[in-house]
Amino acid sequence: MGIRNVLIIDDEPDIRELLEITLGRMKLQTRAANSLSQARGFLESDHFDLCLTDMRLPDGDGIELVQYIQERHPRLPVAVITAYGCVDTAVQALKAGAFDFVSKPVELKTLRDLVHTALKLSGEGKGTPSPGEGEGEPLLGDAPAMRRLKETLTKLARSQAPVYILGESGSGKERVAREIHRRGPRADQPFVPVNCGAIPTELMESEFFGHVKGSFTGATADRPGLFQAAHGGTLFLDEVAELPLHMQVKLLRAIQERAVRPVGAQTETATDVRILSASHKDLTQEVQAGRFRQDLFYRLNVIELRVPSLRERMEDLPQLAEHILERLAQRAAEGRRRLSPEALARLERYDYPGNVRELENILERAATLSDGALIGPQDLQFPSAVEPPPARACGEPLEARLASEEKQALLQALERSGGEADAAARLLGLTRRQMRFRLRQLGLHHD
Numbered sequence: 001m002g003i004r005n006v007l008i009i010d011d012e013p014d015i016r017e018l019l020e021i022t023l024g025r026m027k028l029q030t031r032a033a034n035s036l037s038q039a040r041g042f043l044e045s046d047h048f049d050l051c052l053t054d055m056r057l058p059d060g061d062g063i064e065l066v067q068y069i070q071e072r073h074p075r076l077p078v079a080v081i082t083a084y085g086c087v088d089t090a091v092q093a094l095k096a097g098a099f100d101f102v103s104k105p106v107e108l109k110t111l112r113d114l115v116h117t118a119l120k121l122s123g124e125g126k127g128t129p130s131p132g133e134g135e136g137e138p139l140l141g142d143a144p145a146m147r148r149l150k151e152t153l154t155k156l157a158r159s160q161a162p163v164y165i166l167g168e169s170g171s172g173k174e175r176v177a178r179e180i181h182r183r184g185p186r187a188d189q190p191f192v193p194v195n196c197g198a199i200p201t202e203l204m205e206s207e208f209f210g211h212v213k214g215s216f217t218g219a220t221a222d223r224p225g226l227f228q229a230a231h232g233g234t235l236f237l238d239e240v241a242e243l244p245l246h247m248q249v250k251l252l253r254a255i256q257e258r259a260v261r262p263v264g265a266q267t268e269t270a271t272d273v274r275i276l277s278a279s280h281k282d283l284t285q286e287v288q289a290g291r292f293r294q295d296l297f298y299r300l301n302v303i304e305l306r307v308p309s310l311r312e313r314m315e316d317l318p319q320l321a322e323h324i325l326e327r328l329a330q331r332a333a334e335g336r337r338r339l340s341p342e343a344l345a346r347l348e349r350y351d352y353p354g355n356v357r358e359l360e361n362i363l364e365r366a367a368t369l370s371d372g373a374l375i376g377p378q379d380l381q382f383p384s385a386v387e388p389p390p391a392r393a394c395g396e397p398l399e400a401r402l403a404s405e406e407k408q409a410l411l412q413a414l415e416r417s418g419g420e421a422d423a424a425a426r427l428l429g430l431t432r433r434q435m436r437f438r439l440r441q442l443g444l445h446h447d
């Protein structure tokens with residue numbers, strides 16, 4: 001790999017010098033400009049692998065340069081240097097397409113991490129994984145809504161901006177998050193998914209940030225948290241709306257400072273993670289209801305990506321079904337089952353409130369039930385439509401009636417989600433804890 005060339009734009013000679021020295025020590029070649037117009041000139045005459053620009057320049061602002069580069073040199077990563085605490089500017093730059101930002105005073109470790117990540121992007125043809133590269137399952141679908149999603153995804157995989165993924169339960173939010181990671185410069189580093197609704201509140205801080213030995217009963221050794229596990233890679237906060245408010249404050253701090261303090265530790269540790277998050281709840285509504293902090297929402301939701309429901313992309317159903325049956329056959333080491341045209345037609349008439357996950361469950365059951373290699377409509381079982389409440393004796397107490405309806409709703413949700421209590425809870429808009437409580441109360445024990 002040849003020498004890498006970095007363009008630095010700043011009108012303050014001290015900062016220019018600091019950046020040039022730091023990058024020079026990293027064996028990079030630098031060129032410095034002190035205004036937008038000079039930078040544009042350099043960009044047209046020379047090749048660069050990375051561009052670092054200050055926000056305030058004598059003839060305009062850094063965002064203009066970000067936009068210029070987006071139009072003329074879309075493959076060139078550009079990072080902005082913002083004044084300390086200027087969250088607004090940083091967010092604005094990321095939205096405009098900046099790859100990342102550093103705040104002043106520039107912390108050299110952060111700067112070096114940023115440069116390493118950026119250089120992986122440019123020059124090596126990264127951003128589109130070569131066939132066979134990277135683990136994991138493909139993100140299937142060619143319906144227009146899916147194509148749009150994939151286009152956006154390619155662009156934002158290159159950036160370090162936080163992305164908030166919203167979509168119905170089972171629609172593929174985690175799959176999308178994995179794809180963003182896999183196509184980006186952090187692909188060879190860990191992808192750490194965390195279900196924020198599944199961690200007991202009292203353990204949350206230690207799970208996220210780690211703890212030191214002896215910091216609480218049971219802390220018998222130092223233990224790193226999820227942030228440390230994701231260092232250099234991506235932390236995926238699934239069901240982020242479930243975070244309790246006190247954790248939201250701590251998380252915001254960790255994101256802002258790019259550092260965490262393990263429980264019981266005296267000092268903070270720098271972390272370098274890209275944050276992706278998802279929820280099936282409408283976070284704006286959660287903010288309005290006072291259950292989610294606006295400042296954290298603003299930080300997580302720099303870029304919003306909506307994953308379409310399966311109903312919005314029924315064209316993809318045959319392709320998805322094929323893929324699922326193929327995977328089932330591999331898992332069971334059996335011959336591959338096929339769908340009869342009638343079965344496919346029947347599948348296409350259903351509306352999938354549980355989305356792709358529900359389709360997987362229906363097909364798994366059908367594959368088990370079918371006698372031969374062909375799945376017919378008789379093998380498909382759809383969750384029974386909400387049955388009209390049975391005629392009740394007039395005097396039935398309200399409590400009993402509600403309990404029986406609740407039980408039915410829980411059972412139906414469990415059926416739709418293939419017995420997975422967490423997924424069933426999401427369908428019902430319940431937290432995992434609420435779900436367990438209700439199941440126990442109704443005598444429906446569930447592991």
Ligand SMILES: Nc1ncnc2c1ncn2[C@@H]1O[C@H](COP(=O)(O)OP(=O)(O)OP(=O)(O)O)[C@@H](O)[C@H]1O
Binds near residue numbers: 171175176
């Ligand atoms: N586009 C897709 N191509 C292939 N498989 C998909 C696709 N979308 C979803 N799936 C599959 O559907 C299942 C559910 O996907 P995933 O867990 O990503 O959904 P989710 O939206 O994160 O769900 P939840 O809201 O319950 O967390 C997974 O098994 C996933 O592999």
